[in-house]
Amino acid sequence: xxxxxxxxxxxxxxxxxxxxxxxxxxxxxxxxxxxxxxxxxxxxxxxxxxxxxxxxxxxxxxxxxxxxxxxxxxxxxxxxxxxxxxxxxxxxxxxxxxxxxxxxxxxxxxxxxxxxxxxxxxxxxxxxxxxxxxxxxxxxxxxxxxxxxxxxxxxxxxxxxxxxxxxxxxxxxxxxxxxxxxxxxxxxxxxxxxxxxxxxxxxxxxxxxxxxxxxxxxxxxxxxxxxxxxxxxxxxxxxxxx
Numbered sequence: 001x002x003x004x005x006x007x008x009x010x011x012x013x014x015x016x017x018x019x020x021x022x023x024x025x026x027x028x029x030x031x032x033x034x035x036x037x038x039x040x041x042x043x044x045x046x047x048x049x050x051x052x053x054x055x056x057x058x059x060x061x062x063x064x065x066x067x068x069x070x071x072x073x074x075x076x077x078x079x080x081x082x083x084x085x086x087x088x089x090x091x092x093x094x095x096x097x098x099x100x101x102x103x104x105x106x107x108x109x110x111x112x113x114x115x116x117x118x119x120x121x122x123x124x125x126x127x128x129x130x131x132x133x134x135x136x137x138x139x140x141x142x143x144x145x146x147x148x149x150x151x152x153x154x155x156x157x158x159x160x161x162x163x164x165x166x167x168x169x170x171x172x173x174x175x176x177x178x179x180x181x182x183x184x185x186x187x188x189x190x191x192x193x194x195x196x197x198x199x200x201x202x203x204x205x206x207x208x209x210x211x212x213x214x215x216x217x218x219x220x221x222x223x224x225x226x227x228x229x230x231x232x233x234x235x236x237x238x239x240x241x242x
Contacts, residue, residue, distance in 0.1 A: 001079055002022060003019065004017045005017070005020055014084075014088055015088055017080045017084050018052045023051055023077060024052065025054035028117055029054035031188065031198075031217075031234070031240070032163040032200060033059050033115070035200050035202050036059060036062075036063075036161060036239070039066040040112075041066075042065065042066075042067065043112040044068075044110060045066050045069070045113045045114075045115065046113070046115070047068065047069070047070040047071070047115055047116065048114060048149070048153075049071070049072065049073070050070030050081060050095055051081075051117070052077055052081055053070055053072075053080070053081030053084050055117060056070045056081070056085075056093055056095070057084060060092055061088075066092060067092055069094060071095070072097060078095045078096060078097040082094065082095050100146065103149055107152075109153070109154070111155060111158060112154075113160075114158065114160045114161070115160070118164065119146075120165050120168070144175040147160070147162065147172065147176065148175050148179075151176075156205060156206050158205050159205075160176075160180065160205065161200065163198060163199070163201075164199060164201075166195070169201070172199075173201075176203055181206075181208045181210070182202075182204040182207045183203040183209075183211040184201070184203070185211070187199050187214075187216035188200070188216060189216055189218045190220055191220050191221070192218055192221075192222070200240070217240065
């Protein structure tokens, strides 16, 4: 196991262990966890490419009766994530070390919710840190393939949630074309007056519902502090829709 730090999420409600030198979760993971409105008791959730487990840990805090599984390529991150789950007494949460590029057909049509913060690039200069490079850059797999695998893992009428750079919206919608409906697009702005840098997209498998683009969420005010909306999500664990 790599050397790690003991960090916190949701204003110290949750412990999370992360490598000192390697991939570490950002606020994107916590924001994405807030895209899930509701998980019914016993419903199964898949966190694809779970990293250090930040998304799943936040969901386990909000939905203690869900059954949450994380799949992570890097064995040391999966190991740390399981340590975090144990430290928080989340008995409904577990992580496995597996490669999404060689999926297990037993995952298909199994989950009520699939949530994923995939790599953001297949062309940026990779980090010299191997852990960060694997987390941030696609390798022999692209965003379309990643999201379409997520759809295969969903049960009929299940929900998928993802976050990415704003410029990836065309590829996200291409991956989802004719496979989902009830699409909701939520732009994120670093500050008022700036272009959106991130988008969250939520969609329902097999649905024919219309697409909505919401007004979006601004993360920081003019002084660099979190806005009340961002604070409620990042510190209190609120839903994006509260």
